[in-house]
Amino acid sequence: MRRMKLTGVLVAIILSLVACAQAQTPAPPAVTTAPIPPTATALPTPAATLTPPPAMLVIEATPIPQPQGDLLSEFWKQYKYAVIMAIVATLLIGVLLKRIIEKLADWGGKGLDWLGRRFANWAYFCRRNWQRYVATLNAETEAWQSMHGTELRMEDIYVAVQLTDLPAMYTRADAATNGAPTRKPRRRERRLEPRQAVADLRRVAVIGEPGAGKTTLLRWLAWLYANERAEAPSPPAWLSRPFPRRGRLETQAADGAALPRWLNWLTPIGRVPVLIPLKELQDVQDFAAYLPTYFKDHDWPDAHDFIGETLDKGKFLFLFDALDEVDDPAKLPPLVDMVNDFAARYSNEEHPNWIVLSSRPQSYQTCAMQLPTFKTAEVLEFEPQQIRDFLANWFRAEPSLAEQLWSQLATDDRLMELAANPLLLTFITEAYEQTLSLETRRRAGLFGEIVTVRMEEWDRKRGVRRDFQFMRPQKEGYLRGTALRLNAQTRSLIPRTELLEGVRAHLLADGRVDPDAPDPPHNRTQADRFLWEIAEGSGLLHEKAIAHYDFSHKTLREYFAAAELRELTDGGTRLLRHLGTGSLDRWGMVAVLYAGLCHDASSFIRALSERNPALTADGLLLAAYCLRDAASVAADPALRDDLSMAVVAALPAADPALQDEAIPVLRALHQARPDQLEAHARRLADSGHPTLAVRLLPDGPRRRSASQVKGRTA
Numbered sequence: 001m002r003r004m005k006l007t008g009v010l011v012a013i014i015l016s017l018v019a020c021a022q023a024q025t026p027a028p029p030a031v032t033t034a035p036i037p038p039t040a041t042a043l044p045t046p047a048a049t050l051t052p053p054p055a056m057l058v059i060e061a062t063p064i065p066q067p068q069g070d071l072l073s074e075f076w077k078q079y080k081y082a083v084i085m086a087i088v089a090t091l092l093i094g095v096l097l098k099r100i101i102e103k104l105a106d107w108g109g110k111g112l113d114w115l116g117r118r119f120a121n122w123a124y125f126c127r128r129n130w131q132r133y134v135a136t137l138n139a140e141t142e143a144w145q146s147m148h149g150t151e152l153r154m155e156d157i158y159v160a161v162q163l164t165d166l167p168a169m170y171t172r173a174d175a176a177t178n179g180a181p182t183r184k185p186r187r188r189e190r191r192l193e194p195r196q197a198v199a200d201l202r203r204v205a206v207i208g209e210p211g212a213g214k215t216t217l218l219r220w221l222a223w224l225y226a227n228e229r230a231e232a233p234s235p236p237a238w239l240s241r242p243f244p245r246r247g248r249l250e251t252q253a254a255d256g257a258a259l260p261r262w263l264n265w266l267t268p269i270g271r272v273p274v275l276i277p278l279k280e281l282q283d284v285q286d287f288a289a290y291l292p293t294y295f296k297d298h299d300w301p302d303a304h305d306f307i308g309e310t311l312d313k314g315k316f317l318f319l320f321d322a323l324d325e326v327d328d329p330a331k332l333p334p335l336v337d338m339v340n341d342f343a344a345r346y347s348n349e350e351h352p353n354w355i356v357l358s359s360r361p362q363s364y365q366t367c368a369m370q371l372p373t374f375k376t377a378e379v380l381e382f383e384p385q386q387i388r389d390f391l392a393n394w395f396r397a398e399p400s401l402a403e404q405l406w407s408q409l410a411t412d413d414r415l416m417e418l419a420a421n422p423l424l425l426t427f428i429t430e431a432y433e434q435t436l437s438l439e440t441r442r443r444a445g446l447f448g449e450i451v452t453v454r455m456e457e458w459d460r461k462r463g464v465r466r467d468f469q470f471m472r473p474q475k476e477g478y479l480r481g482t483a484l485r486l487n488a489q490t491r492s493l494i495p496r497t498e499l500l501e502g503v504r505a506h507l508l509a510d511g512r513v514d515p516d517a518p519d520p521p522h523n524r525t526q527a528d529r530f531l532w533e534i535a536e537g538s539g540l541l542h543e544k545a546i547a548h549y550d551f552s553h554k555t556l557r558e559y560f561a562a563a564e565l566r567e568l569t570d571g572g573t574r575l576l577r578h579l580g581t582g583s584l585d586r587w588g589m590v591a592v593l594y595a596g597l598c599h600d601a602s603s604f605i606r607a608l609s610e611r612n613p614a615l616t617a618d619g620l621l622l623a624a625y626c627l628r629d630a631a632s633v634a635a636d637p638a639l640r641d642d643l644s645m646a647v648v649a650a651l652p653a654a655d656p657a658l659q660d661e662a663i664p665v666l667r668a669l670h671q672a673r674p675d676q677l678e679a680h681a682r683r684l685a686d687s688g689h690p691t692l693a694v695r696l697l698p699d700g701p702r703r704r705s706a707s708q709v710k711g712r713t714a
Contacts, residue, residue, distance in 0.1 A: 126269055126306060127269070129299075129300045129303070129306070130269050130300075132299040132300060133226075133295065133298050133299060133300045134226045134227065135299070136298040136299045137222060137223070137226045137273070137275065137298060138223065138226065138227070140219075140275070141154060141219040141220075141222050141223045141226075141275065154219070154220060154223050155223075156393060156396065157390075157393045157394060158216070158220050158393075159382070159386050159389045159390045159393065159422075160193065160194055160217070160220065161194065161212070161213045161217055161379050161380065161382070161386075161422065162191040162192060162193065162194070162379075162380045162383075162386075163191070163192045163193075163194055163197045163206065163377040163378065163379060163380065164190055164191060164192060164377065164378050164380060165190070165192060165197060165200075165201060165375060165376070165377050191380060192377070194217060194220075194221065195221070195224070197377050198221065198317075198354055198356055199354070201375040201377065202347060202352065202354050202355070203343055203347050203354075203355045203373055203374045203375065204355070204356055204357070204374060204375050204376070204377050205356075205357045205358075205359060205364055205368075205371065205374045205375070205376050205377070206218075206356060206357065206358045206359075206377050206378075206379060207358070207359055207360065207361045207364050207376060207377070207378055207379070208358075208360070208361075208378060208379030209360065209361070209379075209421070210360065210423070210553055210554045211421045211422060211423030211424055211553045211554075212379040212381070212421060212422065212423075213379055213422040213423070214321075214322075214358040214359075214379055215321055215322060215358065216422070217358070217379065218275060218319040218321050218356060218358055219275065221273065221317065221319060221356065222273040222274075222275040222317075222319055225270065225271050225272070225273040225317055226273050228270050269310075269315075270315070271315050271316070271317050271354070272310055272315055272316050272317065273316075273317045273319060274291070274294065274316060274317065274318050274319065275319040275321065276294060276318075276319070276320060276321070277320075277321045277322055277325065278320050278321060278322055278323050278325070278326055278335060278339075278357075279322065279325050279326050279327060279545045279546055280546075281320075281335060281338070282326060282327075282328060282331045282335060282546075283331075284338065285338070286338070287338055287339070287342045288311070288342060288345070288346070291303075291307050292304050292307060295307065311346050311351060311353065312351060313351075314346075314347075314350075314351045314352035314353045315353070316346075316353040316354070317353070317354045317356070318353065318354065318355045318356070319356050319358075320339060320355070320356065320357040320358070321358050322358060322359070322544070322545075323336075323357060323358065323359035323360075323363050323364060323367070324359050324360040324362070324363035324364075324492075325493070325544045325545040325548075326545060327493060327495070327545035327546055327547065327548040332366070332367060333367065333370065336367045336370040336371060337370060339355075339357065339371070340370055340371050340372075340373070342355075343355050343371075343373060343374070344373070355374075357371075357374065364376075381420035381421060382419065382420045382421075382422060382425065384410070384416070387406075387409065387416070387419050387420070387425060388402075388406050390422075390425060390429075391405055391406050391429065394429050394433075395433075401432075401433070401436075404436075405428075405429065405432045405438075408432075408438055409428075413664060413668070414443065414628075414629075414668075415428070415438070415446075418443070418446070423552070423553050424553065424555065427450045427454075427553070428446070428450070430450070430453055430454075431446075431449045431450045431452075431453045434453045434457050435449060435453070442596040442629050442630075442631060443592060443593060443596055443629050444559070444562070444592075444593045444594075444595075444596025444597045444629065444631075445596065447555065447556065447559040447593070448559075450556075451476075451540070451556070451559070454538045454539060454540055455472050455475065455476075455537075455538045455540070456472065468533050468537060469513075469526075469529065469533070470513075470529075470530055470533055474506075474507075474510060474512075474530075475530075475533065475534050475538075476560075476563075477506065477510075478502065478503060478506045478530070478534070479534070479540065479541075479560045480560045480561070480563050480564035480567065481502070481506065481564055482494070482499070482502055482560070483551065483556075483557045483558070483559075483560035483561040483563075483564065484560075484561040484564040484565065485502075486550075486551075486557060486561075487557060487558065487561040487586060487587070487590065488578070492550050492554075493544060493545055493548040493549065493550050494548065494549050494550065495547060495548055496531075496543075496547040496548065496549065497547075499531055499541075499549055500527050500528065500531060503515060503527040503530050503531055504516070504527050507526065507527065507530065513526050513530075514526060515527040515530070535549070539552055540552060540556060555589060558589045558590045558593055559593050561590050562590045562591075562593035562594040562596075562597055563593075563597060565590070565594055566594060566597045566598060571594070572594070572598075572603070572604045572607070575587065575590065575591055575594055575604070576604070576607055576608060576611065578590075579591060579608065579619075579622070580611065584618055584619075584622060588622050588625075591604075591608065591622060591625075591626055592622075592625050592626050592629050593629075594626075595626035595627070595629055595630040595631075596629045596630060596631055597631070598630070598631060599631065599632065600631075600632045600633065600634060600635050601626060601630040601631065601632070601633060602630075602632075602633040602634070602635040602636035602639050603635065603636070604626070605623050605626045605627050605630065605633065605636075605639060605643070606636055606639055608622065608623045608626065609623035609642075609643050609646060617650045617651075617653070617654040617658055618658070620643070620646050620647045620650055621647060621658060621661060621662050621665065623643055624643055624644070624647050624662070624665045624666070624669065625665060627639065627640060627643055627669060628665055628668050628669055640669060641676070643669075644666060644669055644670065644676070644680065645680070647662055647665075647666060648666070648680045648683060648684060648696075651684070651689075651692060652684070652687065652689045652692060659692070659695075663695055663696055666680065666696060667696070667698055674698070677696065677697065677698070678697070680696060681693040681694070681696045681697050684696065
């Protein structure tokens with residue numbers, strides 16, 4: 001519109017200049033004729049030839065008038081009112097045209113919306129609404145930022161986890177049922193690609209430990225199907241025949257039939273993903289009736305007909321995320337019943353819609369009986385190649401950093417064990433991206449670096465500026481106390497009201513800030529601000545359910561709990577008391593981190609190895625883990641040899657899973673003294689366990705067969 005106005009003004013000025021030029025054109029010179037007067041004398045000529053002299057043409061040139069002053073000045077003097085009127089008329093016409101165009105666009109938009117509601121199932125309007133829906137869904141799933149503020153897109157950074165369709169088999173009973181320690185399932189031979197697993201199982205519950213990548217997997221599936229990367233829909237057969245395969249094509253069928261891009265709107269929509277956290281459905285009675293509201297919230301109004309037709313065709317992919325984040329336990333059974341009823345109606349042979357539900361193992365076990373038709377798929381840890389692919393994607397702009405970090409991980413079994421968890425791998429990568437180094441000997445040191453990066457660099461490196469009022473020691477003190485209380489309870493989520501009560505008590509004890517004082521200009525108190533700074537400024541606390549929080553990973557909770565125990569004078573005694581109840585699954589990692597944080601952990605480790613008669617093998621192995629990660633045991637020089645001998649003596653009677661864990665720990669304890677490891681191997685061979693003796697020896701030139709070990713003993 002602005003260009004139209006300027007064009008009109010220029011046209012008016014040019015026309016005025018042309019008119020002025022025509023008005024200033026001079027008149028042609030005047031031409032006059034006059035007879036030639038006779039001369040005084042004439043030459044004598046014969047009479048017969050005497051003729052009158054011809055008339056002569058005399059031209060008198062009238063001088064051309066020169067313009068007075070500059071041409072534009074003369075033009076402005078003569079035509080200024082005309083120019084002003086032309087400019088005003090052009091502006092008025094431009095404004096009028098703008099109003100007309102805006103009105104027509106508004107009427108056209110309303111007309112298209114009416115047609116879209118009236119003919120919602122027509123291909124053009126479906127595609128138009130589908131594009132808006134995909135844009136909204138992509139905004140929820142596609143991008144996040146690295147520590148340096150670089151946007152990392154889903155298609156660039158994501159490394160797909162793998163699943164197994166075998167039921168989760170644990171070597172120990174669930175701690176929630178009988179108090180015995182729980183162990184991770186052993187690695188399965190059969191590994192499935194997620195898209196294939198979902199397509200084969202149709203109704204699947206994806207379970208995995210915290211940080212295993214369940215939520216990101218569902219987000220990736222939603223992005224994949226929304227952007228038609230998983231299965232490209234084929235155009236109608238009657239329409240694809242006239243168009244041979246040529247040029248740049250937008251849509252192509254599996255058999256090679258394709259449509260030009262300008263006919264893409266005639267291609268039917270493929271499988272439609274619906275990604276929704278289950279915590280948002282706690283008050284929903286009928287999910288099918290709720291679907292139009294979901295689509296309206298995602299910029300697809302009046303989708304009733306489309307939803308009904310898609311349900312009947314079985315083209316939906318429902319992704320129900322985080323069953324374990326439902327904050328009200330009383331609402332969990334009705335919610336699971338609603339999902340099961342919906343699956344019975346709309347996920348069957350007649351309506352083959354796909355349904356994926358994610359949960360932690362403990363939460364799923366409480367309601368698995370309510371979902372009898374769902375198959376279980378377990379999220380497997382990253383393989384080394386997947387870890388390497390993740391680093392390459394993360395550092396795609398600086399491949400050398402990816403190789404440097406990989407070299408550190410590949411040479412340290414403890415780091416590789418942590419990096420197999422996708423969320424912990426993200427924490428490690430963020431810490432390395434900031435510090436370009438890692439604490440590789442102690443887990444406590446590594447998590448200390450992660451906390452430092454999260455609390456001091458997380459916002460700054462992402463280009464987010466916040467005015468923080470509270471200092472890091474204040475926040476860490478609160479997190480330590482909260483983590484210890486939370487770890488002593490069986491629940492994992494804390495209501496916001498309870499968190500704020502803890503914040504008030506912490507700030508009152510600190511004495512520097514009144515927790516109930518207002519925080520202008522925000523409509524909140526200082527206690528609210530304190531919690532906001534921790535949750536938004538570091539990401540260490542995360543709202544995992546409506547008004548319910550948890551640490552972003554359970555190992556961070558365990559780290560802060562260990563840090564709080566270190567600050568207490570009786571911290572070691574309290575930790576031993578918790579471990580004595582058999583709660584190794586909840587307190588085992590706390591003990592390892594506590595040993596790494598203590599200045600000298602020899603007394604704690606000695607006590608741990610001697611006071612667990614009911615869980616001898618587990619207690620000894622945990623003590624060996626603590627010894628491996630301890631900052632120092634200088635106060636008890638004999639501890640390493642005594643504990644190693646005790647673990648080796650308990651090894652033959654231990655179950656295979658415990659043996660698999662103990663052997664790498666024993667190797668790590670004697671990495672600097674391989675002769676001691678060979679002595680333990682000979683002791684096992686002498687006691688009738690040559691296979692264990694061979695397994696205990698490290699790989700490489702020192703590795704011997706069972707017969708060689710026994711022969712050397714003889």
